[in-house]
Amino acid sequence: MDNNSEFIIITGMSGAGKSEAIKILEDLGFFCVDNLPPALISKFAELYLRSQGKVEQVALVIDVRGGDFFDSLFEELSMLEGMGVNYKILFLESNTRMLINRFKKTRRRHPLAPKGRISEAISLERKKLDKIRGKADKIIDTTNLSPKELKGAIKESFLKVSQDKQLTVSILSFGFKYGIPLDADLMFDVRFLPNPHYVDSLRPLTGENKKIQEYVLKWPVTQKFKEKLFDLIEFLLPNYIKEGKTHLTIAIGCTGGKHRSVTFAEKIYENLNGRYNVLIEHRDSER
Structure with a gap:
């Protein structure tokens, strides 16, 4: 891979700002895919490598919306390493109270709680994501961050280009x-x-x-x-x-x-x- 290439995997808690993060990276010139099933990561990486530098900056959102497919994430990450793709993982989190408030405000259902309590779904999601959180290159707590502050944190962490x-x-x-x-x-x-x-x-x-x-x-x-x-x-x-x-x-x-x-x-x-x-x-x- 070219030294200027960037392959970022965005994951983390539902409601922590992953959609906002991918919009930020898209505005900064990244080719972005939201909610890509983990099983397709290596297939996507093949297309990425075949572009021969035409696509240098990629960001993928991978999270529990993938259902059972999410369990294949670590296998796919191993395949990326074997392909020579130097990926980075951005993990977004927030405290439980803020996550609950955000879901109530947007009136959206938590992907792990189509009918159950949001607090229970958040607890279950934390357990599911604990392993990938430990592998993250960057963890951003969005509890008290404005969109502008989140943008600054992402730019500081991942952009290699000059100001x-x-x-x-x-x-x-x-x-x-x-x-x-x-x-x-x-x-x-x-x-x-x-x-x-x-x-x-x-x-x-x-x-x-x-x-x-x-x-x-x-x-x-x-x-x-x-x-x-x-x-x-x-x-x-x-x-x-x-x-x-x-x-x-x-x-x-x-x-x-x-x-x-x-x-x-x-x-x-x-x-x-x-x-x-x-x-x-x-x-x-x-x-």
Whole structure:
């Protein structure tokens, strides 16, 4: 396995936050499967290994919802070790009173107590999970943790990426005449900049072309705007990370989404790429 690969098995008490944990890892770029029967772990690992690095981060939730299948967990873990999969186990727990409160609040039935008392089911579940708890690489008690605090604990324990790489930045160029993107977190209007559309030789080209970029960027107003925009982005991104944001969409718009917005989207991409996970899309450049 590649040193950058991560194979995490999430287990623990029902109501302790496993669903929240897998959502957190999914937001951080993991390929996640909830409630996978333990008997299928090795089969899944085979597909994982065959991906040849295309899937590097995997998280599986395995718990007592698997019924009798749960008893095969340790056999499957031994098979993982034989396959060379360096897995880690995250065990989530909480005190009994909090677990009971959570089940009452959500009105969900405990998987071991379809008709019985929740407290008895929790006691039985603790006994069933005692052995796997002893094998866990990380145990997190969620009794007094907020979702944000749980996210911080998981990131600190399992993420190997740098702080910056915890944020995925999507850069989108668009044309206002075709409608604004509804999913933008930050939106900037560059229609005030000199427009290459009015230069006959440049009109057919897009902002991905160096000639367009040179034209757009040569003006003093453009240089001043670029300096201020880049300073603002550099200030904002670390603060978004600090607040736990994992995905940010920056939209840049001009009239038709072909020249000025594309130019700035490309320049923002160049500035951030390598320091953040950056994606770029030119929505309207070919219209």
